[in-house]
Amino acid sequence: MTAANIWAKDVALLNGAELDRDQRREGRQLFMLCSPGILLAFFLLCLPIGWLFWFSFVDANGSPTLEHYSRIWNEGAYVQIFLVTFETSLLVTAICILLGYPLAYCLSQMSQKWSGIVMLGVLVPFWTSLLVRTYAWLVLLQRKGVVNNLLVDSGLINQPLPLVNNLTGTIIGMVHIMIPFLVLPLYASMKSIDGTYLRAAANLGASPTRAFWQVYLPLSLPGLVAGTVLTFILCLGFYITPAVLGGGRVQFIAQRIQTSVSLYPTWGPASALGVVLLVLTLAILLVSQLALNRWRRRLG
Amino acid sequence: MTRQSDARSSGRALPVTIRNIVKLYGPVRALDDVSLSVTEGEFVTLLGPSGSGKTTLLMTIAGFARPSGGSIAIGETEVVRLPPHKRDIGMVFQNYALFPHMSVAENIGYPLRLRKMPKAEIAGRAEHALELVQLQGYGERRVDQLSGGQRQRIALARAIVFEPRILLMDEPLSALDKQLRERMQIEIRRLHDRLGMTTIAVTHDQREALTMSDRVAVLHRGRLVQFDEPRQLYERPVNRFVADFIGESSFIPVTVDRGVVRYGEMMVNLAGPAPLASVAQLLMRPEKLIISGRPLEGNINRFDGMVQDAMFQGESVLLTVVLTGGHEVHARIPNRQLDCRFLPSVGSAIQLGLSAEDTLLVPEDAA
Numbered sequence: 001m002t003a004a005n006i007w008a009k010d011v012a013l014l015n016g017a018e019l020d021r022d023q024r025r026e027g028r029q030l031f032m033l034c035s036p037g038i039l040l041a042f043f044l045l046c047l048p049i050g051w052l053f054w055f056s057f058v059d060a061n062g063s064p065t066l067e068h069y070s071r072i073w074n075e076g077a078y079v080q081i082f083l084v085t086f087e088t089s090l091l092v093t094a095i096c097i098l099l100g101y102p103l104a105y106c107l108s109q110m111s112q113k114w115s116g117i118v119m120l121g122v123l124v125p126f127w128t129s130l131l132v133r134t135y136a137w138l139v140l141l142q143r144k145g146v147v148n149n150l151l152v153d154s155g156l157i158n159q160p161l162p163l164v165n166n167l168t169g170t171i172i173g174m175v176h177i178m179i180p181f182l183v184l185p186l187y188a189s190m191k192s193i194d195g196t197y198l199r200a201a202a203n204l205g206a207s208p209t210r211a212f213w214q215v216y217l218p219l220s221l222p223g224l225v226a227g228t229v230l231t232f233i234l235c236l237g238f239y240i241t242p243a244v245l246g247g248g249r250v251q252f253i254a255q256r257i258q259t260s261v262s263l264y265p266t267w268g269p270a271s272a273l274g275v276v277l278l279v280l281t282l283a284i285l286l287v288s289q290l291a292l293n294r295w296r297r298r299l300g
Numbered sequence: 301m302t303r304q305s306d307a308r309s310s311g312r313a314l315p316v317t318i319r320n321i322v323k324l325y326g327p328v329r330a331l332d333d334v335s336l337s338v339t340e341g342e343f344v345t346l347l348g349p350s351g352s353g354k355t356t357l358l359m360t361i362a363g364f365a366r367p368s369g370g371s372i373a374i375g376e377t378e379v380v381r382l383p384p385h386k387r388d389i390g391m392v393f394q395n396y397a398l399f400p401h402m403s404v405a406e407n408i409g410y411p412l413r414l415r416k417m418p419k420a421e422i423a424g425r426a427e428h429a430l431e432l433v434q435l436q437g438y439g440e441r442r443v444d445q446l447s448g449g450q451r452q453r454i455a456l457a458r459a460i461v462f463e464p465r466i467l468l469m470d471e472p473l474s475a476l477d478k479q480l481r482e483r484m485q486i487e488i489r490r491l492h493d494r495l496g497m498t499t500i501a502v503t504h505d506q507r508e509a510l511t512m513s514d515r516v517a518v519l520h521r522g523r524l525v526q527f528d529e530p531r532q533l534y535e536r537p538v539n540r541f542v543a544d545f546i547g548e549s550s551f552i553p554v555t556v557d558r559g560v561v562r563y564g565e566m567m568v569n570l571a572g573p574a575p576l577a578s579v580a581q582l583l584m585r586p587e588k589l590i591i592s593g594r595p596l597e598g599n600i601n602r603f604d605g606m607v608q609d610a611m612f613q614g615e616s617v618l619l620t621v622v623l624t625g626g627h628e629v630h631a632r633i634p635n636r637q638l639d640c641r642f643l644p645s646v647g648s649a650i651q652l653g654l655s656a657e658d659t660l661l662v663p664e665d666a667a
Contacts, residue, residue, distance in 0.1 A: 194395070194397070196393050196395060196397040197399060199362075199384070199393070199397065200391070200393055200399070201385075201399075202363075202364075202383070202384040202385045203362060203363075203384055203385070203387075203390075203391045204385075204410055204411035204414060204458070204462070205385050205386075205414040205415060205462070206385055206410075206414050207385055208385075210414065211385075214410075215399060215401075219399075219400070219401060221401075
């Protein structure tokens with residue numbers, strides 16, 4: 001081996017060590033860049049939830065107890081509230097899909113100009129305060145409200161319909177508030193579907209109806225699932241809308257949590273309700289994810 | 301060029317007759333009175349630059365674009381008003397359009413499923429189609445697990461599995477790299493010969509068109525310029541556009557006066573009669589030019605010039621020669637002749653020879 005070769009080899013090793021160090025330093029720098037986000041998530045998300053979790057397992061004296069959970073299980077009222085919350089959320093999500101899917105489809109097919117205008121119709125309510133919209137529905141839907149007056153004046157009905165202070169009002173208000181959450185992800189996913197797929201389906205002999213069910217719907221599914229999950233989870237946490245439009249007849253878990261906070265001397269009972277809601281939500285998410293995966297595998 | 305096949309003799313292949321198709325986009329004539337007769341079992345390629353209307357014509361045949369007027373018949377059936385899903389036409393799309401939510405077998409089986417075929421038969425036919433494109437055993441794969449060339453074959457298999465009346469291909473090979481593209485050209489041609497299905501393809505690649513087709517239809521600005529066999533198209537282009545678009549070519553302007561053709565002061569001999577126009581372009585194909593350092597002998601047209609550039613391109617050397625008239629032309633020396641023949645150096649005087657048979661005049665294009 002010549003001297004020149006040995007020298008070249010040493011340089012290579014030397015550079016190797018330097019390059020390794022550079023790589024490690026770059027890794028550290030990237031971690032530092034992420035750290036504010038990690039800290040934020042820890043202090044604003046993990047810590048409070050952990051705290052909540054802790055509260056739900058201790059009594060007024062600070063000793064561990066399961067009494068908060070056993071109360072939820074044993075008192076029928078709580079189970080009833082959970083059922084109402086989940087059933088109503090499910091119903092609202094279903095209605096959102098029925099209304100939102102065609103809306104998103106139309107939006108994705110329109111020209112740039114028209115989709116912009118219609119999109120504004122989706123976004124303006126979305127940007128308006130939830131409280132304002134809820135009270136607006138109260139005005140519109142009441143016994144002598146705009147909707148009932150129109151229906152009675154046009155002779156379609158004789159008696160004003162009970163549209164508010166019940167489940168109907170709650171659902172109308174919630175659907176209105178939740179629709180953008182379904183439409184926006186769905187629209188994004190529909191926009192990315194290549195029109196050639198539908199042409200190919202037609203070319204292979206699929207009527208427009210079949211092409212929709214067998215090609216378009218499966219391809220828009222990721223967006224639909226994202227929108228549905230988002231809508232459903234946000235529905236579970238509703239507080240103001242059921243309180244205002246339900247007129248006391250529709251009680252969501254969030255309202256019950258608020259009541260618990262003011263009723264009991266400790267945070268325990270309310271925390272336990274929160275934990276149960278969180279766990280149930282995660283369980284539902286997990287199950288639906290598994291079901292979806294299995295369905296996707298079956299599709300191939 | 302005649303190629304006999306089983307399908308043609310069994311009468312399954314159908315002719316396609318396109319008559320006076322016009323397609324207007326506002327004031328733009330995307331297709332301007334195009335008529336084209338494709339005989340049964342023929343492989344025809346629509347060739348043209350982008351914006352020539354070739355894709356619009358294909359989409360009109362497939363039913364995805366509604367023409368403003370005209371007629372398209374497949375066999376005896378007029379299809380111009382039929383929706384695409386009732387036309388029974390196989391098509392290979394430019395980006396293949398394989399459904400990502402279906403496996404390879406499901407993709408191929410889809411047209412059969414739509415035709416309510418029993419499951420067992422669908423599986424059998426899909427496997428047979430996979431064999432045809434040499435991808436047997438790939439049925440269970442997902443589309444995103446396939447390479448570009450494999451996707452191309454699957455798209456082809458899906459387009460022919462339901463035995464459509466005709467087969468269309470929209471730039472079928474444009475997404476593949478050069479090597480694979482050239483292999484697939486031959487493979488597609490072979491498959492066509494085996495199935496004998498009337499096939500219409502679209503491409504902007506003149507080489508691909510010449511390789512695969514029985515006849516090539518050249519389109520330019522929405523009009524059909526020439527519809528001919530590849531050899532005819534290359535040797536006898538009808539105008540400067542076709543001559544320029546197909547193969548390599550240089551043009552020099554010539555004048556025609558009472559049957560005498562001149563380049564500057566020099567008389568040019570033609571094999572046939574001279575055209576009636578007073579000016580024309582003389583077409584020079586680089587590989588047809590004879591290159592010599594000494595004055596050439598015999599009955600050929602001679603052009604004096606100077607070598608401006610010589611580029612080694614592997615299979616040949618491409619010379620750029622400036623003629624005495626100031627026009628720049630290209631000439632090729634095949635690699636095989638590099639050692640034994642004279643190799644001109646840059647700046648040296650040279651004589652180019654073109655036999656009268658290869659001397660071709662094309663009319664100046666109407667602006």
